[in-house]
Amino acid sequence: MTAIIIDDEANGIITLKKMLEAHCAQVNVLATFSSAVTAMKRLQELKPDVIFLDIQMPGKTGIEMLKELPEKDFEVIFVTAYNEYMLQALQYTAADYLLKPVDEDRLIEAVLRVEKKRSNERGSRIDTLVHNINKAGSPLEMRLGLPTLKGFMVVKLEEIIYCEAERSYSIFHLVHDTKIIVSKSLAEYDSLLSAAHFLRIHKSFLVNLQHVKEYQKGEGGIVIMTNGIQLEVSRRRKDLFMGKMKELFRF
Numbered sequence: 001m002t003a004i005i006i007d008d009e010a011n012g013i014i015t016l017k018k019m020l021e022a023h024c025a026q027v028n029v030l031a032t033f034s035s036a037v038t039a040m041k042r043l044q045e046l047k048p049d050v051i052f053l054d055i056q057m058p059g060k061t062g063i064e065m066l067k068e069l070p071e072k073d074f075e076v077i078f079v080t081a082y083n084e085y086m087l088q089a090l091q092y093t094a095a096d097y098l099l100k101p102v103d104e105d106r107l108i109e110a111v112l113r114v115e116k117k118r119s120n121e122r123g124s125r126i127d128t129l130v131h132n133i134n135k136a137g138s139p140l141e142m143r144l145g146l147p148t149l150k151g152f153m154v155v156k157l158e159e160i161i162y163c164e165a166e167r168s169y170s171i172f173h174l175v176h177d178t179k180i181i182v183s184k185s186l187a188e189y190d191s192l193l194s195a196a197h198f199l200r201i202h203k204s205f206l207v208n209l210q211h212v213k214e215y216q217k218g219e220g221g222i223v224i225m226t227n228g229i230q231l232e233v234s235r236r237r238k239d240l241f242m243g244k245m246k247e248l249f250r251f
Helices: 010-023 036-040 062-068 087-091 104-117 122-134 186-196 235-249
Strands: 002-006 028-033 050-053 075-080 096-099 143-148 151-156 160-166 169-174 178-182 198-202 205-208 212-216 222-225 230-232
Touching: 002 010, 002 036, 010 028, 010 104, 028 036, 036 062, 050 062, 062 122, 075 104, 096 104, 122 143, 143 178, 160 186, 169 186, 186 198, 186 205, 198 230, 198 235, 205 230, 212 235
Parallel strands: 002 028, 002 050, 050 075, 075 096
Antiparallel strands: 143 151, 160 169, 160 205, 169 178, 198 205, 212 222, 222 230
16 A cells, blocks of 8 residues: 655654554555655655645645645545544544554554455545535534445435444434444544534434434433434433533524
């Protein structure tokens, strides 16, 4: 698997390259660049499978680079010191993100994830990432890439009614009675979607608050979703749920 590293910090490049050489023998680093502008001039020639990309760089940020590229036939692993810079939007479709200083185990995990994800639809996933960046101020207009057995599916957040935990899997219940089973835990999506009007109302349910049709009182209560399904609200999550609903719908 071929790779390039783009980072304005020389020490960051050196460290990451050494870690890849020591722990990820399947990765061949073709080149390193200290700016996005310089890297863009060589991308067509190098054709990397994956780019390790810093976000904040002088001249042009990593995100600006992605927006401007006409062809995006590669995976992206963000390497950033920023734990909040649109992190949730970025994680929707980037292969992975690594926080500096990079942890060896997380690096290995990210590389393995890229190997699994490589497919003919890679450019589509990057386009989805750019779409999310452009729509960062409007969470429900963002899209989410869901890994499936055959590859992945891209769905709009507004199409997700709720997510259900099933052992180590998550079941996404969408409009039009569509279901998608994903081999990731509900906890991962709870963290990912919390800024986009999704709330964990029960250990088994993560709901899109925009799809809550009715609430019925009880110890924790029951919510009725727009598809007619009734879901239990846990007693300890009731106050948080009511607060979020009042904040969202101004009642």
